[in-house]
Amino acid sequence: MGSDKTDNRRYYAVLNVPRDASTEEIDRAYKRLARSCHPDRFSAATTNDDPRVVEQAKEMFQELHRAYEVLMNESTRRIYDVAGEAGLSSTGTVGRWFGGEPNKDWKPTETQEFVKKIQELNEIEENLRGSALAIVSKVLVDATSTVNDLVYNYNESGTLNFSGVRLPRVTDVTVSQTFQAQLSPKLVGTVQGNIQDRSTNGALGLRYSYSSATVFWGGISMEQKRDAYNRSAQQMGLTLGAQRTFSSRSGGSVQIHFTPQGPVCFASAYRNLTPTQTFKISMSSVGSIGLGHSFSHGKWSVNLKLDLDMNAISATVHGKYKASKRTSLSAGVTTAINHMEEELALSSLWFRATQSITKVTKIGLKFSITSDALVLALQAKRNRMRFEIPISYSLDGQVSTLGAAVMGSIVPLALIGIFKAVQHVYERQQEKSLLEEERERRKEELANAKISAEVAGKLMGLIVSRKRQSEEAKNGLVIVQAYYGVLPQDKSSIQLSEKIIDVTIPVQNLVEDSKVRFFENMKSDLIGFYDCAFGEPKELYIEYLFRNKLHQVTIPEDVGIQIPRQGDLRSDAK
DSSP states (O other): OOOOTTOTTHHHHHHTOOTTOOHHHHHHHHHHHHHHHOHHHHHHHOTTSOHHHHHHHHHHHHHHHHHHHHHHSHHHHHHHHHHGGGGGOTTSHHHHHHOSOOOTTOOHHHHHHHHHHHHHHHHHHHHHHSOSEEEEEEEEEEOHHHHHHHHHHHHHHSSOOOTTOOOOEEEEEEEEEEEEEEOSSSEEEEEEEEEOSSEEEEEEEEEEESSSSEEEEEEEEEEEEEOTTOOEEEEEEEEEEEEEEOSSSEEEEEEEEEETTEEEEEEEEEEEEETTEEEEEEEETTSOEEEEEEEEETTEEEEEEEEEOSSEEEEEEEEEEEOSSSEEEEEEEEEEEETTTOOEEEEEEEEEEEEESSSSEEEEEEEEEESSEEEEEEEEEETTEEEEEEEEEEOTTSSOHHHHHHHHHHHHHHHHHHHHHHHHHHHHHHHHHHHHHHHHHTHHHHHHHHHHHHHHHHHHHHHHHHHHHHHHHTTOEEEEEEEEESOOSSGGGOOOBTTEEEOHHHHHHTOBTTBEEEOSSOGGGSTTOOOSSTTSOOEEEEEEEETTEEEEEEEETTOOEEEOOGGGBOGGGO
C-alpha cells in the first residue's frame, strides 16, 4: 500500500468501499479485512519471522483501523472528503491555520463550519500557489511590406532574394498587469494596469464572496488617450456588479458601468440543459442581445453564439478538439449581416493549436483570416503570464477568401507537424527524467509499501485457504491467478518481475458471497497490493473459476468492476 496522507480517496481504497458507502458497508468491510490482517494472528502463527515484519503488520492494521474510524464518523468523514488526512491533523494545513484537530463528537453545525473553513482555506492557498501577478504582453507586427518585397524579388529573379527587403515593423505594443491579493477568506482585491501605444488605463477593484452562491464586485477605472496630434483626454468610470448561482444548473449576473456619457447595464444568465449542454443569454442597455449554446461530446466541444444589435446580426461557431493529453486544436468562424447593406459576409476565420510543455507552461499557434488581413500569432503562457506576437499581412484584395482559407489550413498544420516531431522527443526525455527523480525521492516509501504488501499476503494466507475451500465446495468464485502491474498484451505469457506482482491471495480475500467488487480507487492502495511500477499505467489481470468454468478479465487501474461476469467466460470454457 502507498502512504499519501493528503489523498481523500485512500481510506476508501484501503477498505475497498465506494465513496458513497453506507456505515453498514464500511463496518462490514472493516470486519472482513481485520479478521485476516490482525497482527496477533500473524505473530502467533509465525513466531520465527523477522521482528520488522511483525512491526509492519501492526502498522498496516493501524492504518486499516484509522480508515475505519475516520469513515465511520460523520464529522471526520466529511472533513476527510474535503481536505484528506491534512484536514484531520493538528500538524496539517488546517491545524496550522485554525489551531487543533476536529472533534469526532461535533454537532452537524460545528462540522459544517469546520468544513466551510477548510474550503475557504483551500481557495486562499490556491490563490497563493498561483502567481498573484498576471502579466499580458502583446506585440503587433506588420509584415506586409516584407512579404510583398520577397514576392517581388522572386517574380523578378526566380529565386528567394532578400536584397532590399524591408523588415517587419512593430505597429503596437500592449502590456497589461493585474495584481490580485486575498485580503480575507471572502474578500479579494485587484489592481490592474494597461499600457498601449496611445492609451493608458488602470483600475482598482474588490470582489466579495457573500456566500457560496452570491458574489459582489466593484471597481474604479481611469483611461487616458492621445490622438494623432498628441492631445490627451481622460475618462473615469465606476463599475458595480453581482453574480448569483440559483442552483447547480443555473445562474446569472448583472453589471452597471457608469461613465460621463451615462450608465450602461449588462445582464446575463445561463442554464445547464444537460451535463454536456449549456444555454446562455446576455443583453445590454445599448440594445444588444447575445444568445449562446455550448455542448460537448467526447473530445469535441462546440460553442454557438448569435449577437444582435442596432446595426448588424453576427453568428459565431467555435469548435475545440482535444487531440491528446497535451495537445488541443480549435477553430472558429464568424459571419455577419449588416442591416443597411443586407449582405452576408465572412468576418473572420481562425485556427489554433495549443501544446502543453509542462503543467504550467503552454505554447500556441493561431492563424486567423479577416476581411482585410491574414494574421499568424505566436502565443506562450506560463501560470498567469501571457505573451503574444501577432504577425499580420494586409490582403488589399490580393487573396480571395477561399485562398485565405486554404492558406489558413495548410500553414498551421505544417508548422504543427514540425513542432510535434521535435516536441515528442523532448517530452519523452523530460517525462523520463522527472519520473526517475520522483521514484528516487520516494524510494524508501515504495520499499516500505512493498514490505507491507508481502506481510499482508502472509497474514491473509490462513483465512484465504479456508475461504477458497468454502467457495470450491459451492462452485462459487475461486481465484485461479491474479497479477497486477505493467502487464504484457499477451496475458498467457505473464511472468513475475519488479513491475508485475502476484495478488492471487489478496483478491481471493476480497471475495464475499461468491463475488468481489473493485471500486474506482487506486488498486495499489488495496491491502496486499503496492505500486510496483511507479508512474506507469498498470492493470489487474484475474483468472477465476465460477460454477467450475474458467473466466478471465483485465481491469485498468482506476476502473470499477464487479466479478463474476458472463462476458468474462473464456471461449474454450463455453
